[in-house]
Amino acid sequence: MVDVTIVGCGNMGSALIRGLSRTGEHHVTGYDLDASALESVAPFCQRTTSDVDDVADSDVVVLTVKPAVIEDVLQAIDLTPSQTLVTAAAGVPTEFVAERTDATVVRVMPNLAAETGDMAAAVTWDEPDEDVRSILSDLGEFVEIDESLMDISTAVNGSGPAFAFYLIDAVKRAGVDGGLDPEQAETLAAQTFKGAAETVLRDDRSVDELIDAVCSPNGTTIEGMEVLWDSDADEAVIDAVAAAEERSRELAEAFDDE
Numbered sequence: 001m002v003d004v005t006i007v008g009c010g011n012m013g014s015a016l017i018r019g020l021s022r023t024g025e026h027h028v029t030g031y032d033l034d035a036s037a038l039e040s041v042a043p044f045c046q047r048t049t050s051d052v053d054d055v056a057d058s059d060v061v062v063l064t065v066k067p068a069v070i071e072d073v074l075q076a077i078d079l080t081p082s083q084t085l086v087t088a089a090a091g092v093p094t095e096f097v098a099e100r101t102d103a104t105v106v107r108v109m110p111n112l113a114a115e116t117g118d119m120a121a122a123v124t125w126d127e128p129d130e131d132v133r134s135i136l137s138d139l140g141e142f143v144e145i146d147e148s149l150m151d152i153s154t155a156v157n158g159s160g161p162a163f164a165f166y167l168i169d170a171v172k173r174a175g176v177d178g179g180l181d182p183e184q185a186e187t188l189a190a191q192t193f194k195g196a197a198e199t200v201l202r203d204d205r206s207v208d209e210l211i212d213a214v215c216s217p218n219g220t221t222i223e224g225m226e227v228l229w230d231s232d233a234d235e236a237v238i239d240a241v242a243a244a245e246e247r248s249r250e251l252a253e254a255f256d257d258e
Helices: 011-023 035-044 052-057 067-076 094-098 112-116 128-137 145-156 159-176 182-202 209-215 220-230 235-257
Strands: 001-005 027-029 047-048 060-063 084-087 104-109 119-124 140-144
Touching: 001 011, 001 052, 001 128, 011 027, 011 035, 011 112, 011 128, 027 035, 027 052, 027 220, 047 052, 052 067, 060 067, 060 119, 060 128, 084 094, 084 128, 094 104, 104 128, 112 119, 119 128, 119 145, 128 140, 145 159, 145 235, 159 182, 159 235
Parallel strands: 001 027, 001 060, 027 047, 060 084, 084 104, 119 140
Antiparallel strands: 104 119
16 A cells, blocks of 8 residues: 655645545655645544645655645755655656755656546656556556657646637537537537547557547438538637747746756
8 A cells, every 4th residue: 555645635636635535545644734635634634734845754745736836845845865755736847856856756747637546647757666656547548758759748638628618618508509408418518428438448450440430421410420521620729839838948948947
């Protein structure tokens, strides 16, 4: 059983805590200075604390704090070379963190689907860390990448859920406009995206081949796809990802100047 402390129990931190609690394979501590944040995650932790000295007890410490406060947090936490420090702060380079701790540093970009065990994450490390590998595997799927690709990963899987929510809402609104009850439309839209994503992950066919499989000649789907193919919808999504990637780069440059 891996002893894990999540530092920062906001949206991302609480998603990790809830996700890890589902497995029963980890001893989880939640650390935050905000009492209400600790209260919200207490049912999913073995321990909550606002004492920074308690953080040093864990095998793995995961930082899910905002980039603006990460240096202060690093100065407050005293870790040893036998421990692993995982940083999940957007735009914060491994080198910046490694210069401020004795622990082994692993950089991860997770997303909020960690809560349900459906997380997509990217990880960069000098050597694979088995404790971190166990944590990530229990929370969903992950890929190992070079750190130079972390900005685009931040945009694709870190920011990606918001883009997916936007598209789900658009399909839901179309359903409501057609007469469906809002709750019915949301269930159908969200479950359809979930099923489509699972199909992409589990099926050997390409996305284009899967589209063809749904589009019967002269059927309903191909009529809708013609509208999308004639639009700039794909370009808008690509632009959204590019904007998020650029912002991640800007955040990283600020730390490079430190």
